[in-house]
Amino acid sequence: MDKGKAREVKAQATDLVRELSERVVRPSDLADGGPALAIGLAPQPDGSYALAVRYRLGLPSVRSIARKVVAEVGPDVDVRRTGRISTLADDPTKVRPRPPVITARSLGETGRVRPLRPGVSIAHVDVTAGTLGAFVHKDGVVHALSNYHVLSGRPQARVGDVILQPGPADGGRSPRDQVGTLAARVDLEPGRDATVDCALALLTDQEVDPEYPVGRITTTAVALGGEKVSKIGRTTSITYGQVTAIELDNVVVGYGEELGELSFDNQIEVESTGTGPFSRGGDSGSLVFREDGVALGLLFAGSESGGDNGTGLTYLNPIDAVLDALGVTLV
Structure with missing residues (x-):
């Protein structure tokens, strides 16, 4: 599918998830009133897009919805299971959704x-x-x-x-x-x-x-999917990955006792291209950039499982949305 068609399919899938959630999801499987199931666009090697479906492990009724979406859409679906997605710094309330930074x-x-x-x-x-x-x-x-x-x-x-x-x-x-x-x-x-x-x-x-390791970064771009990226963080230092989904809506992230689980729209997903994780607790706040030194996103959350190498998936806010929200420009 081209991007326009993929966005149409995404809108239809979102409506289907909303409809099924009211009938299928058990209260115990809900995250802040909705299912822990994100819908977005997944880049394909030929430059086209598939529907990205991301659902949390351990929630049977959410898995059931994911399967129904796949059956409805057909073969142009990229489905991934994730662990619980949480912020990548220790929870300030000390109710930790992830292991402490060490x-x-x-x-x-x-x-x-x-x-x-x-x-x-x-x-x-x-x-x-x-x-x-x-x-x-x-x-x-x-x-x-x-x-x-x-x-x-x-x-x-x-x-x-x-x-x-x-x-x-x-x-x-x-x-x-x-x-x-x-x-x-x-x-x-x-x-x-x-x-x-x-x-x-x-x-x-x-x-x-x-x-930065690639020199000074002063420009930004919108993630299109498939980009080779890197970051330098407090915990895992310099790591390398690839953008595996864009425009992900309803990425449910754990924020601890005070804020609970929050849903984020229009997010970017990255998986590691190495043997280890792209990020871990303490890497929150890292700037994620392309190989040519163009910034794509601000790292804020991730899962301990998922991705091709099983070390988790990482989630980013689009960098232009961050800069615009704060009214700032890169130095």
Whole structure:
């Protein structure tokens, strides 16, 4: 199918999922009022698209809906099972949907780094550790870009709160390791669909090192699917992957006790092209970019299982949606 036809099929499949959910899904299989089943577009080797169907393991009635969608659509379907999808930093409420970030297992930069650079450990003073994804300009001033759940953590956080590098899980302490303050965020609310998980830290020291392994990244693009990508993160350092789905709606992500499970629309999926995972806990906030140094997305969530090598799938907010939501540009 071409992209236009695939989008039509996606709309029809979404309606079918909604209809079946009211009749088939058991209450125990619901995630925040809906099934943990995402629908999007899956790129094919010949440049066409199939319908992407992603459903959570362990939910029998959700699996039943996925099978009915496949039967209705026909052969042009790419179906993948995932584990529970959760944010990729420790839950600030300490009700952890994923294993804790552990400094001893980290391949990335968990120590104190000055000047600041992409890929290092960073977090709100009450969070554990995530990744500094990029530097951005807002009103001519340099800020650090990462996730809401890294730089804010919870609804009670306020502009002006302390941001540490390294994050507290990696030994960061205030005031010794303060590098800035929470400057802005896009709020996340239970029961409301989201598109981005992002926040900004106003940096005390404006002298930063914006270089990535591929050089400086100042341009962005919309993910088309199939792109070879990379990221540098606090936990798994430099990893490589491929975009396996775009425009995914209803990606259900666990945020712990306070926010529960939130549904995200228009997301990007990446799987590892190596023997290990593309991301793990603590990599939240990493910028994901093409081999030519063009940014595609901001990493925020993933599963422990799924993907061709069984090490999980990673989910990104489209980078242009992130930048537009915060009113910033890449440095």
